[in-house]
Amino acid sequence: MNSPFQKDMWPALILIGVGTYGLYQAVSMSTFGAIFPQFAAGGMILGGLILVARVLFNKLETAKYAGELKRPLILISILLFWAVSFPLLGFIISSVISGLLAMLTALQEKIPLKSYAYQLGGILALILVIDQLFGNLLNVPLP
Amino acid sequence: MIDAFLNAITPFNIGLALLGVFLGTIIGALPGLSATMAVAVLVPFTFSMEPASGLIALGAVYTGAIYGGAYAAILVNTPGTPAAIATALDGYPMAKRGDGDLAVTISCFASAFGGLVGAVALLVLAPPLAIIALKFGPVEYFWLAIFGLSLIAVLSKGATVKGLIGGAVGLGLSTIGSAVIGGDVRYTFGTPQLLGGIHIIPALIGLYCVPVLLNMVSTKEAHIERANTKNSSRIGEALTSIWNSKFNLVRSSVIGTVIGILPAAGGAVAGLVAYSEARRSSKHKEEFGKGAVDGVIASESANSATVGGGFVPTLVLGIPGTPPDAIILGALMVQGIRVGPRLFTEQADIVYTFIFGLIIATLLMIPVGLIIGKTAFKTISSIPKSVLVPAIGVLIMIGSFAVEQNSTHVIMMVLLGLFAWLALHFGFEPSPIVLGLILGPIAEQGFVQGYLIGNASGNLMGEFFGRPISIAIIGFTLLTLLWPIWSERKSKKLKEDQIHE
Numbered sequence: 303m304n305s306p307f308q309k310d311m312w313p314a315l316i317l318i319g320v321g322t323y324g325l326y327q328a329v330s331m332s333t334f335g336a337i338f339p340q341f342a343a344g345g346m347i348l349g350g351l352i353l354v355a356r357v358l359f360n361k362l363e364t365a366k367y368a369g370e371l372k373r374p375l376i377l378i379s380i381l382l383f384w385a386v387s388f389p390l391l392g393f394i395i396s397s398v399i400s401g402l403l404a405m406l407t408a409l410q411e412k413i414p415l416k417s418y419a420y421q422l423g424g425i426l427a428l429i430l431v432i433d434q435l436f437g438n439l440l441n442v443p444l445p
Numbered sequence: 446m447i448d449a450f451l452n453a454i455t456p457f458n459i460g461l462a463l464l465g466v467f468l469g470t471i472i473g474a475l476p477g478l479s480a481t482m483a484v485a486v487l488v489p490f491t492f493s494m495e496p497a498s499g500l501i502a503l504g505a506v507y508t509g510a511i512y513g514g515a516y517a518a519i520l521v522n523t524p525g526t527p528a529a530i531a532t533a534l535d536g537y538p539m540a541k542r543g544d545g546d547l548a549v550t551i552s553c554f555a556s557a558f559g560g561l562v563g564a565v566a567l568l569v570l571a572p573p574l575a576i577i578a579l580k581f582g583p584v585e586y587f588w589l590a591i592f593g594l595s596l597i598a599v600l601s602k603g604a605t606v607k608g609l610i611g612g613a614v615g616l617g618l619s620t621i622g623s624a625v626i627g628g629d630v631r632y633t634f635g636t637p638q639l640l641g642g643i644h645i646i647p648a649l650i651g652l653y654c655v656p657v658l659l660n661m662v663s664t665k666e667a668h669i670e671r672a673n674t675k676n677s678s679r680i681g682e683a684l685t686s687i688w689n690s691k692f693n694l695v696r697s698s699v700i701g702t703v704i705g706i707l708p709a710a711g712g713a714v715a716g717l718v719a720y721s722e723a724r725r726s727s728k729h730k731e732e733f734g735k736g737a738v739d740g741v742i743a744s745e746s747a748n749s750a751t752v753g754g755g756f757v758p759t760l761v762l763g764i765p766g767t768p769p770d771a772i773i774l775g776a777l778m779v780q781g782i783r784v785g786p787r788l789f790t791e792q793a794d795i796v797y798t799f800i801f802g803l804i805i806a807t808l809l810m811i812p813v814g815l816i817i818g819k820t821a822f823k824t825i826s827s828i829p830k831s832v833l834v835p836a837i838g839v840l841i842m843i844g845s846f847a848v849e850q851n852s853t854h855v856i857m858m859v860l861l862g863l864f865a866w867l868a869l870h871f872g873f874e875p876s877p878i879v880l881g882l883i884l885g886p887i888a889e890q891g892f893v894q895g896y897l898i899g900n901a902s903g904n905l906m907g908e909f910f911g912r913p914i915s916i917a918i919i920g921f922t923l924l925t926l927l928w929p930i931w932s933e934r935k936s937k938k939l940k941e942d943q944i945h946e
Contacts, residue, residue, distance in 0.1 A: 309871065310871060310872075312871070313868070313871045313873070317610065317614075320617075324617060324632070327631070327632060328631075331624075331629045331631060332624075332627050332629050334624075334626060334627050334893045334896075334897075335624040335626075335627045335628075335629030335631065336629075337889070337892070337893070338616065338619075338620050338885065338888070338889045338892075339617070339620045339631055339632070341616065342613050342614075342616035342617035342619075342620060342881075342885075343617065345609070345610070345612070345613030345616065345617075346610065346613050346614060346617060349606065349609060349610035349613055350610075352606055353606070353610070356606075369660065369663030369664040370663050370664075371663070373662040373663055374659035374660070374662055374663050374866070377658065377659055377662050377834070378655075378659060378859070378862075378863050378866070380838075381655065381658075381838065381859045381862070382856075382859050382863075384838065384842055384855075384859075385842070385852075385855040385856045385858070385859045386856065388842060388846065388852055388855050389852035393842075393843070397838075397839055397842065400835075400838065401835035401838060401839060402835070404834050404835040404838050405831050405832070405834065405835045406831075407662055407834070408661065408662045408830045408831040408833075408834035408835070409831040410662075410665050410830070410831075411665075413831075421829070421831055421832045424832055424836075425832065425835050425836065425839075428836055428839055429839055432839055432840075432843055436843060436847060442846075442847045442850060443850060444843075444846070445852065
């Protein structure tokens with residue numbers, strides 16, 4: 303038997319937990335309304351159990367993540383901030399702040415100040431064009 | 446009919462078709478902006494036009510938008526429209542290895558061919574084809590969705606268990622909100638924002654695009670290989686590839702036309718079914734999902750063929766096949782055109798002018814698509830990541846918001862993206878999740894309605910397993926699931942025999 307502390311154990315446990323919750327919630331649904339939720343939850347539990355069995359008894363070949371973790375985590379935080387601030391600060395302000403932060407996160411080598419200014423200008427232009435396109439031409443009221 | 450053709454080729458109508466295709470392609474290429482939105486936005490501009498001209502403009506926008514979805518799918522792994530989901534499966538791997546220009550050109554020719562097949566079917570076979578649509582009951586839709594779900598086995602790329610788990614997760618996500626039948630409120634945690642369920646557009650953007658963005662910043666490697674050929678359209682190479690895959694092209698276009706005729710099935714289902722069939726019948730199955738040209742051809746020809754196919758029930762029966770068809774149906778009513786079986790005799794001049802206009806728009810898609818495609822690939826491949834990341838960020842934010850002007854969709858998109866990125870780390874691909882999410886409601890509605898009908902008629906088994914179209918779809922599903930196992934065993938046996946010899 304392999305060690306239970308393997309990479310695939312985490313999604314297996316989450317799947318079993320979510321599936322069990324799904325089945326529990328389906329009890330209070332009508333007969334027809336519960337069929338597909340039960341089917342999906344059952345599938346998750348079964349899948350989770352198969353993963354547990356594979357972790358414990360099979361030879362594991364889990365893919366390893368290539369690349370650094372810090373930047374993606376910073377970027378997802380920026381995207382979350384962007385999404386939350388979107389209705390509060392409005393499209394332009396939230397996009398300028400978040401776009402600048404995303405640009406700094408994606409910069410992986412030093413660039414001349416001139417290139418930096420060009421890139422920033424490009425992003426600002428895109429934000430303004432999108433704002434005008436949606437607000438005036440496509441009639442999508444932006445916050 | 447000759448008068449209608451001459452009317453369709455007036456400079457004004459050709460100009461409208463060209464403008465419509467151009468605008469549609471641009472709108473379709475932006476993640477989150479669907480063909481429905483493209484058509485809806487431009488409908489008011491057509492009210493002051495002649496009915497046939499207005500319809501040509503809308504048909505051209507629709508055609509362009511369906512094709513435009515391929516750009517984002519190929520170049521940034523985000524299907525611009527749901528119809529381009531299957532295109533991303535092989536288009537993006539092609540772009541990553543430096544063949545993005547070839548993929549874009551192939552998708553252009555395949556879309557034009559598929560669009561032509563759909564439009565010609567509309568021209569020649571509209572009334573008889575509409576009868577097929579009427580034979581599709583809830584049970585047939587249920588089996589069609591199951592057929593689509595069987596594709597999970599194909600998409601799993603050697604990790605079938607994880608693919609099936611992804612499908613179950615997608616099905617689970619599709620049950621969030623009000624039930625399609627019965628109105629049960631499911632898994633909303635008391636949040637009114639979740640009552641409408643998870644909208645497919647923000648889900649698509651989150652599941653496909655956010656992981657690409659996060660992976661983009663995690664390494665110094667280029668996002669996609671840069672365009673390194675002088676003639677970056679690679680037209681000759683694309684045409685040779687399409688000629689070598691001619692049976693796949695024709696089959697996929699027919700599949701797209703037939704699925705387009707079925708109300709509510711749409712381009713996403715057509716693309717996936719055609720992709721599945723292309724893979725099943727291919728001699729190089731192992732290449733699918735890794736940048737197979739046949740995969741792009743199948744998906745793009747099928748989804749474009751749904752445009753003409755979708756107009757069959759819209760014009761003959763007044764039943765819109767897809768949401769853009771519903772908007773065009775509304776525009777027809779505003780213009781005072783009464784759709785129905787008599788449309789092709791009573792207002793033949795308008796309807797045939799429109800169909801010829803659609804054919805012209807499809808042909809115009811080739812130069813427009815090639816020019817935009819060449820520019821798009823060169824531009825995307827030369828933009829530094831530090832500009833591309835915030836630029837895509839702006840587009841995914843606005844794309845998720847614009848669907849229903851709902852900021853909850855934006856948060857949902859980011860959370861689904863985080864989920865997809867984490868899932869990817871544990872070997873779960875987004876495609877099976879998306880498949881479950883799209884096909885779940887179709888399968889659920891078909892199953893419950895079929896069950897109620899079967900129960901009421903006292904012949905439940907006959908309802909699900911006794912109807913000819915159902916039997917045919919079940920047969921195809923079994924073939925899709927069992928063919929890979931059978932062919933793998935056959936090739937193993939062949940290898941063993943060769944070793945013995």
